[in-house]
Amino acid sequence: MLRWLERFLLDVAAAAILALGALITASVLLRVTVNSGIPDTVVMVAELMVAAIILPLAATVAARANIVVEVLTQHFPRRVQDWLVVFGGVVGLLALLPLIWAGWKEAYDAVMGGGFFFGQLSLPKWPGRVLFLFGVCFCWIRLAVQLAGDVRTIARGGHIDAEPDHQIMEEGV
Numbered sequence: 001m002l003r004w005l006e007r008f009l010l011d012v013a014a015a016a017i018l019a020l021g022a023l024i025t026a027s028v029l030l031r032v033t034v035n036s037g038i039p040d041t042v043v044m045v046a047e048l049m050v051a052a053i054i055l056p057l058a059a060t061v062a063a064r065a066n067i068v069v070e071v072l073t074q075h076f077p078r079r080v081q082d083w084l085v086v087f088g089g090v091v092g093l094l095a096l097l098p099l100i101w102a103g104w105k106e107a108y109d110a111v112m113g114g115g116f117f118f119g120q121l122s123l124p125k126w127p128g129r130v131l132f133l134f135g136v137c138f139c140w141i142r143l144a145v146q147l148a149g150d151v152r153t154i155a156r157g158g159h160i161d162a163e164p165d166h167q168i169m170e171e172g173v
Contacts, residue, residue, distance in 0.1 A: 111129075
């Protein structure tokens with residue numbers, strides 16, 4: 001189930017990137033040709049960027065494709081490296097909590113308050129806020145599941161395979 005949802009969110013993020021390109025291209029072409037543009041383009045681009053950046057986070061965690069610094073740690077014993085991966089996962093979980101809290105407050109306020117962007121289209125604020133909250137929460141869940149698996153692996157005497165596994169992005173499952 002997690003892999004399917006990660007792949008779906010990755011596909012939604014890719015669609016958001018395509019929509020960003022189309023929206024910006026259309027807006028520029030309209031400005032150049034007919035001296036007009038698409039109303040509230042800046043707002044739509046900002047909201048689509050939330051989807052493009054936040055939604056793939058869980059797939060990035062699952063593929064262990066996040067940025068790592070191994071200048072020093074690659075010289076440590078394998079067991080120490082494994083525990084450093086676990087430590088990094090715990091720090092990641094703790095670091096995401098304030099984002100989840102802030103995302104919840106923003107999403108709740110936008111949904112309950114009926115907030116909207118001032119502009120010609122009066123676009124609602126809630127879709128981007130809810131997408132942000134969902135993406136960060138799902139990333140937290142994925143990281144927690146991965147961390148639990150890593151701790152189980154160490155407890156059984158195994159080693160964590162910290163090399164990137166791009167299975168989600170390649171499988172299409």
